[in-house]
Amino acid sequence: MYKATLIYLPFGLKDLVVTLAFLIIFSSLFFAELSAKGKVKFFEVKTSDGKSYIFQSDYNGKFSVHSGGYKYVILFSEAKARIIHSTCGDQLCKKTGDISTPGERLICLPGRLTVTAVGDPKVDAINR
Amino acid sequence: MLSIDKKKKNLMVDFPLISFVAALSVAISFIEDFFLPVIPLPGVSFGLNNAVFLVFLRKLSIGEICLAEILKIIASAAVYKGFNPVTLILSTVGAIAVVIVFVIYKKILSNYGFTLVTASVISSSFHLLAQISVSSILLKNLAPFSYLPFSGIVSAVLGFVVGIIANYTHSKIR
Numbered sequence: 001m002y003k004a005t006l007i008y009l010p011f012g013l014k015d016l017v018v019t020l021a022f023l024i025i026f027s028s029l030f031f032a033e034l035s036a037k038g039k040v041k042f043f044e045v046k047t048s049d050g051k052s053y054i055f056q057s058d059y060n061g062k063f064s065v066h067s068g069g070y071k072y073v074i075l076f077s078e079a080k081a082r083i084i085h086s087t088c089g090d091q092l093c094k095k096t097g098d099i100s101t102p103g104e105r106l107i108c109l110p111g112r113l114t115v116t117a118v119g120d121p122k123v124d125a126i127n128r
Numbered sequence: 129m130l131s132i133d134k135k136k137k138n139l140m141v142d143f144p145l146i147s148f149v150a151a152l153s154v155a156i157s158f159i160e161d162f163f164l165p166v167i168p169l170p171g172v173s174f175g176l177n178n179a180v181f182l183v184f185l186r187k188l189s190i191g192e193i194c195l196a197e198i199l200k201i202i203a204s205a206a207v208y209k210g211f212n213p214v215t216l217i218l219s220t221v222g223a224i225a226v227v228i229v230f231v232i233y234k235k236i237l238s239n240y241g242f243t244l245v246t247a248s249v250i251s252s253s254f255h256l257l258a259q260i261s262v263s264s265i266l267l268k269n270l271a272p273f274s275y276l277p278f279s280g281i282v283s284a285v286l287g288f289v290v291g292i293i294a295n296y297t298h299s300k301i302r
Contacts, residue, residue, distance in 0.1 A: 010245075010296055011288075011292060011295065012241060012242070015243050015291070018246045018250065019287075022284040026284060027281060029277035089210065103274060105274050107263075107267065109272075112266065116271065
């Protein structure tokens with residue numbers, strides 16, 4: 001236990017500095033990512049064998065694809081994309097839900113499938 | 129429990145303690161899986177199960193920590209994760225990153241006044257970073273790194289909390 005004024009804390013100043021350093025690093029990455037938002041232009045689907053499929057943001061429909069030995073059905077609707085069917089064991093890609101913002105991704109690691117929302121970054125005062 | 133020096137002298141390995149640490153770690157990891165929708169990558173976790181290793185960090189030698197981690201990975205796969213190659217790779221990589229951090233803490237940081245809180249924050253952050261890096265290599269693109277910022281913040285905060293708990297528990301066990 002360490003003493004700080006009249007309060008005993010279960011950590012030291014050095015521990016706090018290390019924790020804050022990591023928080024600052026991750027927060028800066030987080031805000032850098034937030035600043036690159038805009039409208040979705042298209043969705044890119046990449047499979048394990050290197051094939052890439054592009055779907056415009058106004059596309060509405062389902063797309064069935066095989067990747068890494070698994071079958072996926074991706075639903076595109078109202079500038080959003082989500083995986084509605086997957087034969088992989090974890091089903092984490094289905095649980096991710098919709099992606100609708102540039103930079104967001106749906107990833108299925110066992111099948112090595114990625115669906116990326118791609119768009120123009122926001123034009124801010126500095127860029128103008 | 130014998131001290132590490134006595135164990136080294138008699139070439140002993142504390143198998144009961146290793147088994148206990150591994151079993152408790154598997155149980156915490158199982159509970160942790162219920163709260164992981166934030167990172168939709170199989171096998172990627174915040175490393176909360178490392179709290180058990182932190183509590184016994186000063187009692188276990190590096191070899192014993194490695195054995196406990198191996199046992200934890202095999203037991204997790206056998207109990208609920210399954211022997212999926214991707215999950216095994218990610219679990220192994222996470223364990224390697226954590227062991228490296230523990231070695232650095234035991235050999236260097238602990239001599240400069242850093243407590244288990246520091247070990248916890250660094251181990252959870254590097255555990256996550258290592259798993260996301262390997263996921264990126266497996267996918268052959270940088271997509272998994274998009275999860276790093278938010279999950280990194282959560283990992284650092286949880287690592288801090290876990291470190292405090294480990295510090296407190298370690299002081300009570302002594």
